[in-house]
Amino acid sequence: MTLLLFRDDAYLAEAETVVAAHTPEGGVVLEGSIFYPQGGGQPGDSGEIVWSGGAVPIATTIKGDADQIVLVPGAPKTLPPVGTRVMQLLDWNRRLGHMRVHTALHLLSVVIPLPVTGGSIGAAKGRLDFAMPDPDIDKNALEERLNQLVGRDLPVTESWITDAQLRANPGLVKTMSVMPPMGQGRVRLIRIGEDGDQIDLQPCGGTHVARTGEIGQVRIGKIENKGQQNRRVNIHIG
Numbered sequence: 001m002t003l004l005l006f007r008d009d010a011y012l013a014e015a016e017t018v019v020a021a022h023t024p025e026g027g028v029v030l031e032g033s034i035f036y037p038q039g040g041g042q043p044g045d046s047g048e049i050v051w052s053g054g055a056v057p058i059a060t061t062i063k064g065d066a067d068q069i070v071l072v073p074g075a076p077k078t079l080p081p082v083g084t085r086v087m088q089l090l091d092w093n094r095r096l097g098h099m100r101v102h103t104a105l106h107l108l109s110v111v112i113p114l115p116v117t118g119g120s121i122g123a124a125k126g127r128l129d130f131a132m133p134d135p136d137i138d139k140n141a142l143e144e145r146l147n148q149l150v151g152r153d154l155p156v157t158e159s160w161i162t163d164a165q166l167r168a169n170p171g172l173v174k175t176m177s178v179m180p181p182m183g184q185g186r187v188r189l190i191r192i193g194e195d196g197d198q199i200d201l202q203p204c205g206g207t208h209v210a211r212t213g214e215i216g217q218v219r220i221g222k223i224e225n226k227g228q229q230n231r232r233v234n235i236h237i238g
Helices: 093-111 139-151 162-167
Strands: 014-022 029-031 045-052 054-063 068-074 084-089 116-121 125-130 154-162 184-194 200-202 218-225 231-236
Touching: 068 093, 093 116, 093 139, 093 184, 093 200, 116 154, 139 218, 154 162, 162 184
Parallel strands: none
Antiparallel strands: 014 029, 014 084, 029 068, 045 054, 045 084, 054 068, 116 125, 125 231, 154 184, 184 200, 218 231
């Protein structure tokens, strides 16, 4: 099982660890990973691992077997042997973009309080699909409301509940297309705001900024018709 270093600190841009295994496909498994694996609409991280006498560019990161995280090299390279101590170097600008967009999408689900049917996260843009039978949206008002929440610089924190507690509170789940990661006995919740100023609480395994003010200016892009009762709302960050 890979230690989820990104879960302990989403702002870790580099960290030392040890190579735990290689996969038959040529991937690298580390004892502890600052690289986030693709999932929940968020892409896998990229970057590089370096060690004495070598370096391997990492194109993406995926989930492997037995709770392992697999780093996928960007080109065929000689891999560091199992047991080698390596330095992980994250493509930090790309990761930070994912964190800003991901948190902005949580805010979008606040200003559009409808069931979410899908989503995607990029480094400078993202989108959510909503079960929205009425396509009449005031785009300017939506953008203004979204940036008001960003400007409040609300704290973004995490807490944990049990699988049973989540099953007893299904209203916490906003996304219809992707179920929260369950099966480990507990589920991570992302909270925006605190105490009487809390505006959002939902299960999420992704990485986020620490405060909404870090998102920066958000622009609403196209609002697309993706079916009789499905609307796609695109956002862009500066």
